[in-house]
Amino acid sequence: MLTDERHQLIRDRLAAEGRVLAGELASRFGVSEDTVRRDLREMAKAGQCRRVYGGAVAAAPFAAAPVSLRGGHAVEEKMRLARAAVALLSSGQSLFIDGGTTNAAIASAIPRDLELTIATNSLSVASALSDHALVELIVLGGRFDRDLGTCVGADTLAAVAQLGADLFFLGSCGLDASRGVTAFDSAEAEVKRAMARNSAGIVIAVTNDKLATAAPYRVAGPEAIRHLVVEKTAPAAILADFEHQGAEIHFA
Template sequence: MLTDQRHQLIRDRLAAEGSVLAGELASRFGVSEDTVRRDLRELAKAGHCRRVYGGAVAAAPFAAAPIGLRGGHAVEEKARLASTAMALLSSGQTLFIDGGSTNTAIAKAIPCDLELTIATNSLGVASALSDHPLVELTVLGGRFVRDLGTCVGADTLAAIAQLGADLFFLGSCGLDASRGVTAFDSAEAEVKRAMARNSAGIVIAVTNDKLATAAPYRVAGAEAIRHLVVEKTAPAAILADFERQGAEIHFA
């Protein structure tokens, strides 16, 4: 990757989100943090950003976070989950990624040197991937649901039906060993079911607050989960239930 490209991508991200983290950029670009720090120093010198401890913030005219990315809750935990989930990826894979702030964090963490084919119905995920040169991105359109930041409906289902994926990153609303994966919205659950049907494996990354909770609409049974990415502090008893049903546990 060209130094210049890196600089441009950093500026894009600054414009889009107002701030960047050195460590996150390093893993995304596949370079050392030193290199990123050097980049940030130069950009700051050129007036494109202001250097702060841990990263940099946009210089002056930063409008507002454009998308429903303001999943301000538990940002660091989600970034850690995302970084752990990267171990499941390798070049050549095809992925479904649906909505949710954890999945957006995962999309942001995907390194630039992975060649992937990704289909998503989430605007946040699509935006996060829109600058990945090696990712072939398919947007699964449909009726946009504001609260979820995703597309649902017949069009979305039809588009999913034409695709198949190796892994499905399922943004879970509720996760319970007996009730399985559940969602708050009927149409959303239907989309998730369609993605699950057309995927070889399901990956779920959740923060502790989602564990042992359930929402009204059932998406899949716990036995359908292939990989479960959780925080280090997740209760062992709960995890054991999932493990018994075949899930592989990954600690962030």
């Protein structure tokens, strides 16, 4: 297979899924991982992708795409993360759950025998919990952003300020052991920070493509993460950095 053909296939995969893994591409193309890594370096230099541990992500980060486009990405991985995340819950807790497709999967996976109080600014999370008989559901109003799928702004912040939570399930756009949790939208980041301040602990469930990446707006430092739920294939070196800063790692 010619270099240009590989590059086009990589671009197509990035457009469809937002990420590629060097090992998977090497197997698919019948070439060495060194060859794929060279392809990715060349493409990153040309601005066609952004290198991350083990592969690359789209140059215009997929996590910044509208939530409607991200819904079909890594569905099985998010379902596994969700099942592992809800194992951290116990009856009687109060939770914040903000936006994101992984958090929507978590809301859907919450066992029906758990009695919880859940506050959310996400319409998809609220919809997933609307028929959960034992959940006292608090929908945090405000200006609805269709791309984010959440309410943001002054009214949302005022509603968050009136509440407290045992745990905050924080939807992460980027997660890095030095920069911490980050987001692509300033209004979204502001709501996330408010929820973090009013919570006793932060839980993040994240797919591998978001590890060792960062978005422009800081939400919380890595030391604020109490529980980090990751895929079994998450890089050990990256996880060790989070463990060193106090996070408990859970594998899905």
